Amino acid sequence: MSSIGQVSVLRGGKTESVHRISVAVVGRNGEIVRSAGDPHLRTYFRSSAKLLQVIPLLEAGGDRKFGLTAGEVTVMAASHDGEAMHTEAVSSILSKIGLEERHLFCGPHEPYSLQASQILRKAGKEPTRLHNNCSGKHAGMLALSVLEGWPVGDYQLPEHPVQERIFRVIGEATGQRHGEIEHGVDGCGVPSAFVTVFQMALAFSRLVAWSQGDNSKGDAVRRLFSAIREAPLLLEGTNGFSSDLVEATRGRIVGKVGGEGLFCIGILDEGLGIALKVEDGNRRATSPAAVEVLKAMKLLSRRELEILSGHHHPPIVNHQGLEVGRLVPEIRFGR
DSSP: OOOEEEEEEEETTEEEEEEEEEEEEEOTTSSEEEEESOTTOEEEOGGGGHHHHTHHHHHTTHHHHTTOOHHHHHHTTOOOOOOHHHHHHHHHHHHHTTOOGGGOOSOOOOOSSHHHHHHHHHTTOOOOGGGSTTHHHHHHHHHHHHHHTOOSSSTTSTTSHHHHHHHHHHHHHHTSOGGGOOEEEOTTSSEEEEEEHHHHHHHHHHHHHHTTOSSHHHHHHHHHHHHHHHOGGGTSOTTOHHHHHHHHTTTSEEEEEETTTEEEEEETTTTEEEEEEETTOOGGGHHHHHHHHHHHTTOSOHHHHHHTHHHHSOEEEOTTSOEEEEEEEEEEOOO
16 A cells, blocks of 8 residues: 555645655664655754753753753753743743853744734834744753853854764664764754654654663653653643643653654654654644644544644634635555
């Protein structure tokens, strides 16, 4: 049977456009157990790698050293919407490590949250670096620099010890030597690994496996997962799919959005890693595809599917507020 991975955009009951999806599902043994589209498609890990990028700080005990809360740990792995709870958490991290907003290399951008953006504009203020969806990740990188006594002025460079340590973790997770991993520059200015969809799924399956290990890395990943379960809204934001997935499954499933239509998932009780890429990069297709993959694999209960229904088949609404269409995903795994 040929595989199919797509999200169709229906308007008036007719197909207007189609987003092609490539999916890889990796089991505990590191092998692909399900796939659709091209599981060996190469792309950038983007923000889905943030769960890996924060591990060096946690493994070094930085969260304990600086007294970071669950929300602060979570926001360091987040692609947040720039709501007050996010900017306050990042500001608190910077205060605890003795640095300021100006030390964040990420540039400012408008909050992803429309409400947060409106509040900001109503107050006559411009977005700051704290509103950048990656500000928590950058605060975590700065925290590792402070903890280890490394320079804080160029932590974004590939040759900086922070990035070297992060890429060792990414290499271990994706089955590569960190010095051989190709990379480009992410939207926030730090290196982003260029890997396959399979390797990203493998990384998330290994992340889950690490959480069961009796060593410093295992302890670090358990603390990360515990923080995300405790403060899921800090992972993305109000109505954000990454946050809602954790809330709906009570942390049994942890997912992380990435740029250009990427989404990666770890199934904690099954030992599975899942990665999917919307080939045209359109983010609107990620949550429908992700929910459909989980549904097809019978990884969501009826209750969980109901909670996530707004992400599964999101409506298309016109400027009059009328529903004129819907996104409909289809995932058929190949044999």
